[in-house]
Amino acid sequence: MNTVEDAMKPPAGGREVPLKVRLRRAERARTLGYLALIAPLAIFVLLIFVWPLISLLQRSVDNPEVSAALPRTVAALHGWSGHELPGEPAFAALAADLEALKGTSELASAAKRVNMELIGFRSLLLGAAREMPLAAGKPAKDAMIELDERWGELATWQVLARNRASVTPYYLLTALDFAIDDTGAVINAPAERTIYRAILVRTLWMSVIVTFWCLLLGFPVAYLLATQPPKVANLLMILVLLPFWTSVLVRVAAWIVLLQNEGPLNTAMVRLGLIDAPVQLVFNWIGVYIAMVHILLPFTVLPLYSVMKGISPTLMRAALSLGCPPFASFWKVYFPQTLPGIGAGGLLVFILSMGYYITPALLGSPKEQMASYFVAFYTNETINWGMAAALSTILLVATLALYVIYARYFGPAKVR
Amino acid sequence: MMQKNDGEVLVSFRNVQKTYDGETLIVKDLNLDVRRGEFLTLLGPSGSGKTTCLMLLAGFETPTSGQILMDGQLLNTIPPHRRNIGMVFQNYALFPHLTVRENLKFPLAVRKMPADEIDRRVARVLAMVQLEQLGGRYPQQLSGGQQQRIALARALVFDPKLVLMDEPLGALDKQLREHMQIEIKHIHESLGITVVFVTHDQSEALTMSDRVAVFNHGIIQQIDPAITLYEEPANAFVASFIGESNSLSGTVEQLNGEHCVVRLDSDARVTARAANLGGTGTRTVLSIRPERVLLGADASTCENRFSATLKEMIYLGDQIRARLDVAGTADVMAKTSVAHWDSRLQVGDRIDVGFPVANLRALEPM
Numbered sequence: 001m002n003t004v005e006d007a008m009k010p011p012a013g014g015r016e017v018p019l020k021v022r023l024r025r026a027e028r029a030r031t032l033g034y035l036a037l038i039a040p041l042a043i044f045v046l047l048i049f050v051w052p053l054i055s056l057l058q059r060s061v062d063n064p065e066v067s068a069a070l071p072r073t074v075a076a077l078h079g080w081s082g083h084e085l086p087g088e089p090a091f092a093a094l095a096a097d098l099e100a101l102k103g104t105s106e107l108a109s110a111a112k113r114v115n116m117e118l119i120g121f122r123s124l125l126l127g128a129a130r131e132m133p134l135a136a137g138k139p140a141k142d143a144m145i146e147l148d149e150r151w152g153e154l155a156t157w158q159v160l161a162r163n164r165a166s167v168t169p170y171y172l173l174t175a176l177d178f179a180i181d182d183t184g185a186v187i188n189a190p191a192e193r194t195i196y197r198a199i200l201v202r203t204l205w206m207s208v209i210v211t212f213w214c215l216l217l218g219f220p221v222a223y224l225l226a227t228q229p230p231k232v233a234n235l236l237m238i239l240v241l242l243p244f245w246t247s248v249l250v251r252v253a254a255w256i257v258l259l260q261n262e263g264p265l266n267t268a269m270v271r272l273g274l275i276d277a278p279v280q281l282v283f284n285w286i287g288v289y290i291a292m293v294h295i296l297l298p299f300t301v302l303p304l305y306s307v308m309k310g311i312s313p314t315l316m317r318a319a320l321s322l323g324c325p326p327f328a329s330f331w332k333v334y335f336p337q338t339l340p341g342i343g344a345g346g347l348l349v350f351i352l353s354m355g356y357y358i359t360p361a362l363l364g365s366p367k368e369q370m371a372s373y374f375v376a377f378y379t380n381e382t383i384n385w386g387m388a389a390a391l392s393t394i395l396l397v398a399t400l401a402l403y404v405i406y407a408r409y410f411g412p413a414k415v416r
Numbered sequence: 417m418m419q420k421n422d423g424e425v426l427v428s429f430r431n432v433q434k435t436y437d438g439e440t441l442i443v444k445d446l447n448l449d450v451r452r453g454e455f456l457t458l459l460g461p462s463g464s465g466k467t468t469c470l471m472l473l474a475g476f477e478t479p480t481s482g483q484i485l486m487d488g489q490l491l492n493t494i495p496p497h498r499r500n501i502g503m504v505f506q507n508y509a510l511f512p513h514l515t516v517r518e519n520l521k522f523p524l525a526v527r528k529m530p531a532d533e534i535d536r537r538v539a540r541v542l543a544m545v546q547l548e549q550l551g552g553r554y555p556q557q558l559s560g561g562q563q564q565r566i567a568l569a570r571a572l573v574f575d576p577k578l579v580l581m582d583e584p585l586g587a588l589d590k591q592l593r594e595h596m597q598i599e600i601k602h603i604h605e606s607l608g609i610t611v612v613f614v615t616h617d618q619s620e621a622l623t624m625s626d627r628v629a630v631f632n633h634g635i636i637q638q639i640d641p642a643i644t645l646y647e648e649p650a651n652a653f654v655a656s657f658i659g660e661s662n663s664l665s666g667t668v669e670q671l672n673g674e675h676c677v678v679r680l681d682s683d684a685r686v687t688a689r690a691a692n693l694g695g696t697g698t699r700t701v702l703s704i705r706p707e708r709v710l711l712g713a714d715a716s717t718c719e720n721r722f723s724a725t726l727k728e729m730i731y732l733g734d735q736i737r738a739r740l741d742v743a744g745t746a747d748v749m750a751k752t753s754v755a756h757w758d759s760r761l762q763v764g765d766r767i768d769v770g771f772p773v774a775n776l777r778a779l780e781p782m
Contacts, residue, residue: 312507312509314505314506314507314509315509315511317474317476317496317503317505317509318503318505318509318510318511319511319522320475320476320495320496320497321474321496321497321499321501321502321503321571321580322497322502322522322523322526322570322571322574323497323498323500323523323526323527323574324497324522324523324526325497326495326497328526329497332522333511336513337512337513
């Protein structure tokens with residue numbers, strides 16, 4: 001009659017099944033149900049986000065051109081010391097490769113690729129290809145050097161040898177202003193070719209400034225929202241979210257109209273006698289910062305609001321009753337509890353700023369262009385997927401590094 | 417800690433009024449003295465003004481008119497953080513980002529006490545609430561009862577002049593609540609502190625308090641020790657709010673000093689003790705506790721004796737509750753011990769019922 005004991009007994013006649021196994025069986029249907037619920041999104045994300053992302057990142061180290069175009073040369077250069085000119089077989093192999101591919105686009109892309117590292121290589125290679133086949137009876141080495149004496153230089157062969165592998169650090173190094181010298185060592189790029197470190201530093205710095213202003217302006221708004229009665233808070237919330245209802249492009253255009261030299265702001269300030277002549281407010285850093293802060297502000301307000309909403313107002317009262325003056329109470333009791341919101345909002349805005357493209361492109365001068373602008377430049381204008389991918393990779397790594405720092409200091413395990 | 421010094425007034429409210437919307441007064445003309453060293457409970461239904469009263473005292477609300485004095489000093493203009501009043505909040509309000517020890521250090525650090533003094537005091541209050549081992553924990557790692565004790569310790573650690581408690585036990589389960597009531601009472605007794613305690617739970621108020629102020633509609637209905645409140649309620653509200661009570665309405669016919677004769681609505685006459693009555697001809701509510709109603713042979717010598725019909729019996733183990741129809745009044749409850757009960761009685765039987773004059777109080781109607 002004891003039903004509890006009956007339930008504890010193993011099934012009659014069967015082998016004894018451990019309780020854990022039975023539990024797992026019982027839970028299996030539910031687990032499968034959960035998996036089915038998330039499967040569509042998971043597959044969607046995998047197909048249109050993770051997979052393209054990985055293949056793009058792959059392009060930052062992808063180096064198929066030389067090995068595809070010059071297979072014999074690549075084979076001949078295998079095991080070459082790199083300290084002296086390669087022997088006759090390498091020259092002969094190159095001549096054979098060139099002859100086979102003469103006039104094809106494969107050769108052209110290989111030439112273009114190597115030309116990135118050694119200026120003038122494109123004309124050298126394509127020029128040599130035009131002269132193929134070499135006159136018979138003469139060693140290929142002498143004939144090639146006769147065609148162009150650069151074939152007798154060590155650097156020419158080293159750059160070929162470096163690119164015989166199907167992966168290259170070239171794009172990533174270039175995106176960080178590094179170069180590879182003739183001996184294969186990594187060195188700082190020559191001063192006239194350094195640009196990317198400055199761009200990365202600028203991108204980071206602009207993102208810091210934008211994040212700072214967003215937090216500074218967003219914090220009081222979020223506090224107000226969290227402390228007002230629901231009726232007022234809802235209205236304020238609509239005002240905060242209003243910018244989301246218009247496209248970024250429209251908002252940027254509106255800022256141009258508002259901030260330009262003949263715009264209402266400058267006109268008003270001149271009329272009021274605050275300034276003598278219109279101040280340049282757009283197509284420089286001022287315009288970029290104003291518009292970026294405006295566009296990104298809701299992204300700080302919302303996480304801050306949700307965190308502040310969870311902070312009990314009696315905590316401030318408790319601090320006051322314990323003798324702590326109002327501002328100190330706020331600082332010691334309220335503020336520390338908003339840190340997760342500050343962390344989340346700041347991180348969100350920072351990451352979004354790091355990838356900002358359209359606002360600086362439309363509202364800034366060349367001095368305000370951020371890393372994404374150059375990603376777009378390489379993909380749209382010079383069709384250099386390697387550089388575009390390398391810059392994207394560095395942005396992604398910087399973002400992930402920030403996220404790790406965030407998780408370390410503001411993550412759920414750290415904040416109570 | 418402060419010395420118990422009965423009778424001396426620590427805090428007084430003088431003609432205090434409070435309104436939030438400018439239309440209805442939440443607190444109407446409050447005059448209340450809190451004596452040094454006493455445990456005073458403000459008891460009342462929600463919306464009766466008791467919590468507002470506490471907030472006025474803590475300084476989180478300002479009186480619309482009137483004065484609040486503490487130690488003869490006008491409190492109205494002193495901000496909450498300079499009042500030196502400890503407070504225990506309903507949901508504890510422990511700082512979640514600080515450990516228990518840091519929570520307890522908080523009021524002392526604000527007062528810039530030397531570090532060794534702070535450590536000494538924190539150790540002392542932790543020992544007082546018997547949670548010495550939990551100093552390094554965060555509040556959410558503690559149980560509700562433990563959090564409650566830490567909140568209490570935090571409100572006491574800086575030796576405030578007065579400790580306010582705003583329904584501090586409301587979130588605890590019944591058993592723990594009763595345990596904490598005794599514990600708070602003992603702490604109050606051993607430290608001699610002055611406590612103003614707000615609750616809507618009458619048994620809590622009766623258990624813990626030296627005096628209880630019963631609030632309704634922003635007015636103190638009665639302020640007295642528990643026994644007086646229960647046995648001699650000042651009006652019908654207090655009688656019905658504190659404990660269980662039978663109410664019979666009628667009109668005063670004669671008033672002879674302490675006693676009066678009341679004609680019930682069923683024309684029956686009873687003699688009762690008069691409390692705060694207007695005069696002859698005024699309406700009154702007669703109140704008697706169920707355990708004071710006499711049944712059967714016990715009622716034979718009683719001046720106010722009626723024949724009643726037994727409508728229902730409820731067996732409660734140690735006692736029996738009977739629902740009766742008495743002299744045209746339905747649902748009069750009587751409570752008697754099982755030993756006293758005549759087991760032959762059946763529902764529908766006639767039974768003698770007596771209302772002793774000493775326990776039947778004629779009160780001002782609500």
